[in-house]
Amino acid sequence: MRPRIYLLGDSITEESFTEGGWGATLANHFCRMVDVVLRGYSGYNTRWALKVLEKVFPEAPPPQGDGGAPVAAVTVFFGANDATLPDRCSGFQHVPLNEYKHNLHSIVSFFKKLWPKAIVLLITPPPIDEVARLQYPYTDNPQGLPERTNEAAGEYAKACTAVAAECGVPVIDLWTKMQQCPDWKKEYLSDGLHLTKKGNQVVFDEVVAKLRDEGVSVESMTAELPLIADINPNDPLKAFQ
Amino acid sequence: MRPRIYLLGDSITEESFTEGGWGATLANHFCRMVDVVLRGYSGYNTRWALKVLEKVFPEAPPPQGDGGAPVAAVTVFFGANDATLPDRCSGFQHVPLNEYKHNLHSIVSFFKKLWPKAIVLLITPPPIDEVARLQYPYTDNPQGLPERTNEAAGEYAKACTAVAAECGVPVIDLWTKMQQCPDWKKEYLSDGLHLTKKGNQVVFDEVVAKLRDEGVSVESMTAELPLIADINPNDPLKAFQ
Numbered sequence: 001m002r003p004r005i006y007l008l009g010d011s012i013t014e015e016s017f018t019e020g021g022w023g024a025t026l027a028n029h030f031c032r033m034v035d036v037v038l039r040g041y042s043g044y045n046t047r048w049a050l051k052v053l054e055k056v057f058p059e060a061p062p063p064q065g066d067g068g069a070p071v072a073a074v075t076v077f078f079g080a081n082d083a084t085l086p087d088r089c090s091g092f093q094h095v096p097l098n099e100y101k102h103n104l105h106s107i108v109s110f111f112k113k114l115w116p117k118a119i120v121l122l123i124t125p126p127p128i129d130e131v132a133r134l135q136y137p138y139t140d141n142p143q144g145l146p147e148r149t150n151e152a153a154g155e156y157a158k159a160c161t162a163v164a165a166e167c168g169v170p171v172i173d174l175w176t177k178m179q180q181c182p183d184w185k186k187e188y189l190s191d192g193l194h195l196t197k198k199g200n201q202v203v204f205d206e207v208v209a210k211l212r213d214e215g216v217s218v219e220s221m222t223a224e225l226p227l228i229a230d231i232n233p234n235d236p237l238k239a240f241q
Numbered sequence: 242m243r244p245r246i247y248l249l250g251d252s253i254t255e256e257s258f259t260e261g262g263w264g265a266t267l268a269n270h271f272c273r274m275v276d277v278v279l280r281g282y283s284g285y286n287t288r289w290a291l292k293v294l295e296k297v298f299p300e301a302p303p304p305q306g307d308g309g310a311p312v313a314a315v316t317v318f319f320g321a322n323d324a325t326l327p328d329r330c331s332g333f334q335h336v337p338l339n340e341y342k343h344n345l346h347s348i349v350s351f352f353k354k355l356w357p358k359a360i361v362l363l364i365t366p367p368p369i370d371e372v373a374r375l376q377y378p379y380t381d382n383p384q385g386l387p388e389r390t391n392e393a394a395g396e397y398a399k400a401c402t403a404v405a406a407e408c409g410v411p412v413i414d415l416w417t418k419m420q421q422c423p424d425w426k427k428e429y430l431s432d433g434l435h436l437t438k439k440g441n442q443v444v445f446d447e448v449v450a451k452l453r454d455e456g457v458s459v460e461s462m463t464a465e466l467p468l469i470a471d472i473n474p475n476d477p478l479k480a481f482q
Contacts, residue, residue: 015269024258028256038272041466052466056465225282231289236289237292
């Protein structure tokens, strides 16, 4: 059975199959090798994710759950909502920094127990463009102050990379990576938080590189069923014997 | 468990998760409701598909296979390769018209037995732009003649719609639908056979419409887990009790 890569996260994951999205691009990249399975939940933080984890990923029959298809990897991409400021207009999504770290630990442990051989790949929240956040509000904002700041997102990103180190799992520090581009606010963010096509491309490139580092790549896997290039035009059915 | 929609077909299916592809757009459309599972095999015809069907879709434990996730639908999108002309440069992919019909019947029967409640949606081959096919050859073509013609594709499309009627399953007559646009060659085809973004959009729109006719739509399904809009900001955890 074809291995799976699960994508777990918030809206940046849920929207990853829109045009040019990193999830769809990943599915295309691993075409005929891996099933990329979308488990994105807009607005969710790690606290809510923990509440639903056993429902979304029920313990399943051997060898590795869900009918036996092995799980190659799961991306865990939370923090953008945890990092909302508690006293601003989206404060109900806020999770304190220490709890965020604790929750990420619990999520990693959950997957390590469920799928001991799977790669658990953490992704930090992206940087925040505060001016754009005021231009694209999601809700009433009588204070007129951004509900997220880049500084807060950076603290959650640091916490996320720390958890990865503590757990011995790979991590993509998206917050740092994106800000290496001088024009990151315009190039990578569509509303100060969500990703443009180029922003999606950054996530895709980073995920592919990290998975390759951990031994999962198109070079290390075999395409399902004979490729057209490997079928002998003089005796096509031989490939299917 | 989340229902699945399988996409079975040739390169037009295999490539359906490229940017703007109909498969990825379908996955995004049914986000949090359905898992869209890609089973496209470039170059394949119905003869080869029949050889691998039991391998790709093994009989699985109840209720409906593959770990228990129900299957809402499967798209069956073959014919573009069957319709290659037998005496031209891609002739080894050719399947005679009568065998194509017989094979499609067998594929429909296979799925009806495997998943009695699933919608089996046939899709005809698209129309062919013969001039473009000479401009974008896949292989040596010493004859200098197109390996596919629009007329032949039309015969296979008619056969496909006939099989759908005989089996009582829905069908998308893509060959006819696309040619209703006067500029179909440029608008919908990138190389005289494969689809542009607009061509992918036609397939997506048609698939969504046919599935809706058969009772499968975002309106008839429920999103997995509480939506952010349904979470009470004053008591978020209540939604997860």
